[in-house]
Each structure stands twice: as C-alpha cells, then as structure tokens.
Amino acid sequence: MEPIYTLFKSCTAAGWLPSIFEHAFMVRGLLAALIIGPLLGAVGTVVVTKKLSFFTQTIGNAAMSGVALGLLFGEPADSTYAGLYGFCLIVALLMTFVKNRTSLANDTIIGVVLAQTLGLGIILMIVVTNQFNIHQVEGILFGSLITLTDNDLIVLAITALAAGLLFTCTFNQFMLSSFNKTLAKARGLSPVFLEYFFVVLMTAVVVASLKLIGSLLVLVLIVVPAAGAQLISSNLRRFVWLSMLFSTVSTVLGLLLSGILPVPSGAVIAVVSSLLFYAALLLRPLLAKGGPNQGEI
Amino acid sequence: MIAAVQPNLLEVTDLSVTLRGNRILEQISLAVKKGHIHALTGPNGAGKTTLMRSVMGGMPHQGTIRFLFRDSCRLGYVPQFLEFDHSVPITVFDFLFLMLKRVPVFLGRRRAMRERITAILAATNCAHLIDRCVGQLSGGEFRRVLLAQALEPKPELLLLDEPASNIDEVGIRQFEEMLISLRDQHGITILMVSHSLDMISRVADRVTAINRSIFYDGSPDGLTHFDLQQQYKILG
Numbered sequence: 001m002e003p004i005y006t007l008f009k010s011c012t013a014a015g016w017l018p019s020i021f022e023h024a025f026m027v028r029g030l031l032a033a034l035i036i037g038p039l040l041g042a043v044g045t046v047v048v049t050k051k052l053s054f055f056t057q058t059i060g061n062a063a064m065s066g067v068a069l070g071l072l073f074g075e076p077a078d079s080t081y082a083g084l085y086g087f088c089l090i091v092a093l094l095m096t097f098v099k100n101r102t103s104l105a106n107d108t109i110i111g112v113v114l115a116q117t118l119g120l121g122i123i124l125m126i127v128v129t130n131q132f133n134i135h136q137v138e139g140i141l142f143g144s145l146i147t148l149t150d151n152d153l154i155v156l157a158i159t160a161l162a163a164g165l166l167f168t169c170t171f172n173q174f175m176l177s178s179f180n181k182t183l184a185k186a187r188g189l190s191p192v193f194l195e196y197f198f199v200v201l202m203t204a205v206v207v208a209s210l211k212l213i214g215s216l217l218v219l220v221l222i223v224v225p226a227a228g229a230q231l232i233s234s235n236l237r238r239f240v241w242l243s244m245l246f247s248t249v250s251t252v253l254g255l256l257l258s259g260i261l262p263v264p265s266g267a268v269i270a271v272v273s274s275l276l277f278y279a280a281l282l283l284r285p286l287l288a289k290g291g292p293n294q295g296e297i
Numbered sequence: 298m299i300a301a302v303q304p305n306l307l308e309v310t311d312l313s314v315t316l317r318g319n320r321i322l323e324q325i326s327l328a329v330k331k332g333h334i335h336a337l338t339g340p341n342g343a344g345k346t347t348l349m350r351s352v353m354g355g356m357p358h359q360g361t362i363r364f365l366f367r368d369s370c371r372l373g374y375v376p377q378f379l380e381f382d383h384s385v386p387i388t389v390f391d392f393l394f395l396m397l398k399r400v401p402v403f404l405g406r407r408r409a410m411r412e413r414i415t416a417i418l419a420a421t422n423c424a425h426l427i428d429r430c431v432g433q434l435s436g437g438e439f440r441r442v443l444l445a446q447a448l449e450p451k452p453e454l455l456l457l458d459e460p461a462s463n464i465d466e467v468g469i470r471q472f473e474e475m476l477i478s479l480r481d482q483h484g485i486t487i488l489m490v491s492h493s494l495d496m497i498s499r500v501a502d503r504v505t506a507i508n509r510s511i512f513y514d515g516s517p518d519g520l521t522h523f524d525l526q527q528q529y530k531i532l533g
Contacts, residue, residue: 049385171401172394179381179395185355186374186447186456187396233386234430236395240403 001150004031020259028148029212029258029265033251035160036209036221041247043167043205044226045240046198050178051106053223055095055199058114059206060215062091064121066207067140068128079151084207091117092203096196143214143266152211159208163201174198175236212251214266221247224273228280232287246276303330305365306454306486307352312360314347321347323510325360329454329503331367334480334487336501336517338494343508345490346377349458352488366453373452375443377459377490383432389442390414390427396446421445421475436463440472448479455479457489461496469493473500494520 001024008027011017020026047053063084070083095113099106139147167174173194177184181191206218213221225246226239233239254269261268280287307329314322322344329335337345350356353374387395393414394402411427418424423441426434434442440460447455460476461469477500479485491497497504498517506513506520513520 049382051382168401168404169399171403172396172399175387175402176395179385179387179392180376180379182350182355182376183374183379183446186353186372186376230384230386235386235388235428236391237403237407239386240401 001028001153018256020256023259025146025148026255026259028150028153029255030252032148032153032156032212033255034248035156036205036212037248037251038244039160039164039167039205040209040221040251041225041229041244042171042240043163043202044222044247045229045236045243046167046171046174046178047202047222048226048230049175050198052199052202053219054107054110054114055092056202056206056222057219058095058110058117059088059092059203060210060218061114061121062088062117063140063207063210063215065117065124068121068124071128072124078147078149079155081155081207084210085204088203088207089200092199093196096199100192100195139214140210141214141216142264143210143212143217143269144264148211156208156211159204163205163208166201170194170197171240212255212265213269214264217266217270220266220270220273221250224270224277225250228273228277231277231280231284246273246280250276303332305329306331307488308361308363308365309348309352310361310363312348312351312358312362314344314351314356314358316347320509322351322358322507325507325511327505327511327514329486329488331365331486332480332484333502334476334489334500336497336504337488337490337507338492338497338504338520339507339512345507346458348507349456349488349490352456364454371450371452371454373447373455373485375440375447375455375457375460377462379439379443381432385432387431388428389418389423389431389434392431392442393417393446393449397449417449418442418445420448422471437465437468437472440464440468444475448485451483452485455485455487455489457487459490459492461491461493469496476500 005024005027008017008021012019012021021030047056066084066087067080068083069087070080071077073083075081075083091113095109098104098109138144173184173189176187177189177191177194184191206222209218209221226243228246229239229242233242250269250273254272255265257272258265258268305328309325309327312322312325313320325348337348339345347356351358352362353372390411391402394405394410397413398405398410415424415427418427421441421444423438423445426438426442431439431442440463444460461472464472473496476487480487501517503515504513504517504520505511
C-alpha cells in the first residue's frame with residue numbers, strides 16, 4: 001500500500017488533492033469508499049425491489065454480536081472477521097430459512113430476529129467491554145476511518161470483487177425472481193436458491209462495509225441511494241446506474257467531510273445520502289418522465 | 298376445431314394435493330391432447346390454480362404428471378396474478394430482457410435486443426408498449442405482455458391461468474382470436490383456467506370442470522351454467 005500513499009502525498013504536495021490526503025487513513029477511506037459505493041448502490045436496487053431493507057439492518061445489528069463473539073474467541077481486536085462473517089451469515093440464513101418454512105410475514109421475522117440480535121449483542125458487548133476498549137465497538141456501530149486498516153481494505157477489495165462479479169452475472173435472475181417468483185420458476189429458475197444466494201452475497205458486502213459505515217448506518221447506504229434513484233428512473237438501467245452514482249457520491253463526499261469535521265464517517269455519509277434522496281424527490285417531476293414514480297409531490 | 302385423434306401431450310393421473318392438512322385436489326385424472334385448447338373451470342377455491350402449479354412442478358403432490366413432448370419441450374406460463382411492486386421502474390423492454398438474456402440489463406447491448414423484443418411483443422399486438430413501465434399498464438395490456446413472454450421461446454404447452462380476467466369485452470374477443478391463432482397457426486397446445494363458459498365454448502376443444510375432484514370432463518357443449526351453479530352451491 002505504501003506506493004499508493006506516496007502517490008497521494010505527491011499529489012497533495014503538488015496541490016492536486018486536498019491536504020487531508022496526506023494522511024494514510026484518508027487514502028484508505030477514499031479507496032474503500034470508491035470500492036463499496038458503487039457496489040452497495042447496485043446491491044441496493046435488488047434490496048429495495050425485494051423489500052429487504054430492514055433485513056440489512058438486522059445484519060448490521062448482528063454485527064455487534066459478531067464482533068463480540070470474535071473477541072471472545074480470541075480474534076485480534078482490529079479484525080474480528082471470523083466472528084463477524086460467521087455470526088452475520090448464520091443470522092441471515094436463519095431468517096431466510098424461517099421465512100421459507102413458515103407463513104410469517106417478512107417484517108415479523110425481521111422484528112423477531114432484530115430483537116434477538118440486539119439483546120444478544122448488548123449482553124455480549126457488556127461481557128466483552130470488561131476486557132476490551134469500548135471505542136472499538138463504537139467503530140463498529142458508527143463506522144470509523146481511523147480504525148480502517150490495510151487488512152480491512154484488502155478484505156473489502158476481495159469481497160467486493162467476488163460479490164460484484166457474482167452480482168453482475170446473476171442480476172437478471174435476482175431481479176426476475178424479486179419481481180415475481182412464479183414467473184421465475186416458470187423460466188426454470190429456483191427462487192428459493194436465488195434468495196439464499198442473494199442473502200449470502202448481501203451479507204458479505206454489508207459485513208465488509210461495516211468498518212467504514214458502521215452497523216447502525218449500513219442500511220442507509222444500501223437503501224437510500226436506491227430509493228432516490230427509483231424516484232427519478234424510468235427504466236432498470238437508469239435505476240441501477242443512478243443508485244450506484246448516488247451511493248458513490250454519498251460515500252466519497254461523506255468521507256471527505258468526515259476528514260474535515262470531527263464526526264464519524266458513517267454519520268456524514270448517511271446525511272449526504274439523505275440529502276441526495278431529497279434532491280431526487282424535489283426533482284422528480286422533471287426527471288421521472290415515463291417512470292412509475294412521476295408526478296407532483 | 299381440431300379432430301380428437303390427436304396424441305396426448307400431457308397426462309395427469311390420480312393427482313392429489315394436500316396443503317396443511319386440507320385436501321385441495323382429489324384423484325384428478327385428465328389428458329390434454331396435442332394441438333388442443335383445453336379449459337379448466339370450476340368455482341373459486343376449487344383447486345384450478347393448484348392444478349396448474351402442480352403441472353408446472355411447483356407444488357408437492359401425489360399421483361403422476363407426464364409430459365409427452367416432441368418438439369421444444371418447453372412450458373410457457375401466464376399467471377393469474379402477478380404481484381409486484383408497481384413503483385419499481387421496470388419497463389416492458391426490461392421485463393423481457395430479464396427473461397431472455399443472462400447479460401445484466403444495465404450492461405446489455407440494447408439496440409439488438411430492442412429489435413428482438415419488439416418482434417416478440419408484436420406477436421401479441423403490444424409492440425407499442427415496449428418503453429412503458431410495467432406498473433403503469435392496464436390489466437389487458439399487461440396480459441398481452443405476459444402472453445408475449447410466455448411465447449418466447451416457442452412453448453409446446455402454454456399454461457394460462459384466467460387469461461381473460463381484468464379485460465373488457467373487446468379485449469376478450471381479441472384475446473380469443475389470439476389463442477385460436479396460436480393453436481391453429483403455430484400448433485401450440487393450451488391449457489387454460491377460465492371462469493367464463495362463454496369463452497370456453499368459443500375457443501376450447503375440451504373442458505375439465507373441477508371442484509377438488511373432477512365433476513365434468515368432455516366437450517364444452519356438454520357443460521352448462523346449471524352444472525357450475527350446482528357446484529357453487531356445494532362449495533358455498
């Protein structure tokens with residue numbers, strides 16, 4: 001990573017970039033933002049279509065327990081990935097399993113699991129904080145540029161590459177299955193398999209993004225850009241690209257602001273993302289011609 | 298009408314479906330002949346859609362379902378309802394693209410696909426709807442789009458679940474002409490659920506009436522409104 005940091009320093013010295021990029025953590029943050037921004041934006045379009053918005057929040061909540069479990073099992077404090085991925089995947093698969101095996105509504109299942117993971121997370125955090133710095137947990141909750149390491153960036157890049165590739169290859173199937181399961185089945189697809197597959201993929205992306213955005217705010221970056229894009233899109237192509245654009249602008253701008261202001265990166269990203277959503281809402285009558293969400297506010 | 302000497306394309310034997318302890322279908326046996334329009338009718342809750350779903354392989358059942366395909370070995374399906382979020386910006390073009398291509402719709406080459414999809418939609422007289430959002434279509438328009446997707450690639454057996462619901466009288470007549478053309482011009486066998494005896498008598502070669510089990514199976518001329526009303530009373 002050193003050559004990249006040196007390059008950014010040179011650019012800063014030449015006046016091509018703001019002075020905040022003299023710091024390695026800001027460069028890491030920018031790279032992370034450029035990786036996860038488009039990915040979360042694209043994944044968000046399927047999340048919104050499948051109505052899985054609060055599912056992602058449950059994964060975020062499960063992350064608290066995941067971090068605590070990782071620490072309890074002796075993982076290093078700055079990379080509790082086994083605990084995080086392990087617990088979040090179990091929770092995601094459990095929710096999908098219960099949904100497919102019962103007639104309970106999706107939001108009911110999410111409510112049940114959300115309460116469980118929150119309760120368990122708080123208990124485990126109390127146990128763990130006796131032997132661990134609370135700021136690390138804070139970083140998981142709200143995201144922190146400072147705690148983002150080179151290793152985190154590598155995990156993020158590998159996850160994003162794999163998830164991005166798989167997502168691109170299966171986007172049409174995800175969308176068709178989200179649109180209507182019976183029709184997808186008639187086309188030879190397996191909606192149940194696709195649901196499990198998407199949930200695993202989404203969980204991997206969410207967990208990899210936690211260091212930058214935080215578990216409490218990860219929902220924002222998955223749902224808000226897609227919701228804003230949906231308001232002013234008249235077709236799927238525009239929906240996906242606009243969602244990716246909104247998400248990337250939110251992460252990069254939010255990151256730059258958090259480098260200047262003494263606030264967590266996740267919080268600023270959430271505010272920027274929300275501002276873009278409201279801008280889309282205001283511009284909807286002009287931009288949504290032919291789309292399903294056109295009309296006056 | 299097609300002569301009744303055609304070979305069977307679909308054979309359902311002793312089909313029973315039980316869901317959460319409730320018997321939905323009981324010992325259903327029927328045969329759909331190649332090149333026929335075969336109608337399924339019966340009161341609401343009689344198990345018609347369950348029978349369709351069983352044929353599609355989407356319902357656990359007892360008994361056997363046998364396809365005797367010779368050509369494309371493909372099923373086309375037009376569902377009764379298509380529940381979806383009307384606010385999602387999916388155009389008719391996108392909708393068909395999702396089904397026909399593996400390349401993601403946001404990366405695909407649209408010009409070549411546009412010509413292909415226009416031709417597919419033209420088969421059911423709805424090419425003009427290509428850029429409309431699916432959530433903005435009327436019931437009749439959406440039925441035609443659904444039928445167009447079911448015909449690509451050409452199916453050997455087309456399953457239609459209440460194809461005439463939400464369509465006005467003029468639209469129904471156009472739809473019937475389309476079905477007859479699919480059977481006579483393209484040799485497509487059709488199994489359709491319908492509540493309309495008038496429509497059945499105009500287009501179907503054979504009708505099977507069910508109310509959990511079969512209470513009539515034969516020519517559309519032999520089934521009367523009275524027969525159906527008797528079954529509604531039993532159910533009611």
